[in-house]
Amino acid sequence: MDTREKIGVLGQEAAFDCEGPPQLTREERKAQFIAHSRVLVTHPQRGKMPVMRIMQTSACERNCFYCPFRAGRNYRRVSLLPEELAGAFDQMQRAKLVDGLFLSSGIINGGVKAMDAMLDTVDIVRRKYQYAGYVHLKVMPGADTAQIERAARLADRLSINLEGANEQRLQLLAPKKDYWQELLPPLYWVRQHRHQFDPWQKIPSLTTQFVVGPAGESDHELLTTTSSLYRQAGLARAYYSSFSPIKDTPFADKSKTDPLREHRLYQADWLLRFYGFELPELPFDSQGNLPLAADPKLTWAASHLRHNPVEVNRASRAQLLRIPGIGPKTADVILAARRQGRFTELHQLRQIGVQTGRAAPFILLNGRQPEYQLQLPGVSLR
Numbered sequence: 001m002d003t004r005e006k007i008g009v010l011g012q013e014a015a016f017d018c019e020g021p022p023q024l025t026r027e028e029r030k031a032q033f034i035a036h037s038r039v040l041v042t043h044p045q046r047g048k049m050p051v052m053r054i055m056q057t058s059a060c061e062r063n064c065f066y067c068p069f070r071a072g073r074n075y076r077r078v079s080l081l082p083e084e085l086a087g088a089f090d091q092m093q094r095a096k097l098v099d100g101l102f103l104s105s106g107i108i109n110g111g112v113k114a115m116d117a118m119l120d121t122v123d124i125v126r127r128k129y130q131y132a133g134y135v136h137l138k139v140m141p142g143a144d145t146a147q148i149e150r151a152a153r154l155a156d157r158l159s160i161n162l163e164g165a166n167e168q169r170l171q172l173l174a175p176k177k178d179y180w181q182e183l184l185p186p187l188y189w190v191r192q193h194r195h196q197f198d199p200w201q202k203i204p205s206l207t208t209q210f211v212v213g214p215a216g217e218s219d220h221e222l223l224t225t226t227s228s229l230y231r232q233a234g235l236a237r238a239y240y241s242s243f244s245p246i247k248d249t250p251f252a253d254k255s256k257t258d259p260l261r262e263h264r265l266y267q268a269d270w271l272l273r274f275y276g277f278e279l280p281e282l283p284f285d286s287q288g289n290l291p292l293a294a295d296p297k298l299t300w301a302a303s304h305l306r307h308n309p310v311e312v313n314r315a316s317r318a319q320l321l322r323i324p325g326i327g328p329k330t331a332d333v334i335l336a337a338r339r340q341g342r343f344t345e346l347h348q349l350r351q352i353g354v355q356t357g358r359a360a361p362f363i364l365l366n367g368r369q370p371e372y373q374l375q376l377p378g379v380s381l382r
């Protein structure tokens with residue numbers, strides 16, 4: 001198989017078509033998408049950009065129960081040498097087909113060896129091909145400290161996928177991965193060593209990913225871990241990937257996780273990151289899960305604001321952010337507009353981007369409740 005074919009198998013088609021390698025089934029492509037990330041990534045400054053998402057090798061000695069690349073599965077394995085992968089990336093980048101590299105890998109002969117190949121690839125991309133753009137590196141379980149440091153100096157973003165909400169859940173998903181020894185230390189390394197970076201050096205952002213569902217974890221377990229990583233490790237982003245079963249894996253007979261659960265987790269995650277919510281405020285049920293019927297902000301507002309509506313003309317930014325239909329941008333617009341006058345009618349809020357159908361039951365305008373209210377699906381207002 002020549003390099004071009006290998007690139008095709010390992011990710012080129014996925015990079016452009018959101019499709020997986022052609023020999024994968026639809027379910028396998030979905031799982032590969034989950035386990036090995038996305039084609040379009042969001043750059044902090046540049047927004048969505050096409051990134052070459054590829055694996056160094058699809059061979060793996062580990063046995064993660066959800067993964068199509070797990071050891072022992074009858075599946076064609078393909079590997080690229082660092083020079084091959086770096087050269088192919090350079091060609092595609094110069095042809096303006098991609099601008100950015102997202103590199104992951106299976107593990108053969110230990111995490112150190114797998115990480116070495118990935119680091120060598122990026123090193124060639126940076127030094128030989130002088131590429132200064134976006135590079136996202138997945139840190140391999142088992143990578144040593146010197147490799148984590150090298151990765152932090154080469155990449156713009158590092159991902160260390162916890163997969164499970166905690167040690168017990170990880171054991172049910174990937175018994176060969178070590179939560180405390182392999183996964184958590186790299187997540188904390190960047191914050192603990194940021195003083196070692198020169199002022200002009202960029203410090204990479206950190207992401208992690210969870211496989212949602214098959215380990216039986218609750219939403220509370222997942223969000224407990226992410227909220228502490230946001231606070232303590234400086235995590236930039238967590239990804240929640242709803243599980244989809246793959247044939248010939250130990251989880252082949254497990255049920256698919258409802259994608260709506262993934263959606264609710266992302267909504268709750270946003271409340272923690274951008275809306276000033278604390279974990280205990282989120283509307284978990286007695287099992288520790290978020291309601292599926294309505295988004296968590298609406299559920300919170302139905303029980304906290306229905307009888308204590310917020311006066312839009314006096315509310316602080318933090319209070320405005322609690323109102324459904326008002327986000328960080330619209331809260332800022334409201335604060336700026338209040339310097340010019342008062343809000344007295346719903347249409348004034350609608351004109352500046354507030355979703356008034358969601359906000360109306362929870363606000364006062366000049367001391368009065370708005371004249372009409374919409375019924376909110378999935379939420380009891382009594």
Ligand code: SF4
Pocket residue numbers: 035060061062063064067068069070071105106107174
């Ligand atoms: S380490 Fe686990 S998740 Fe990663 S490729 Fe190997 S089997 Fe898949």
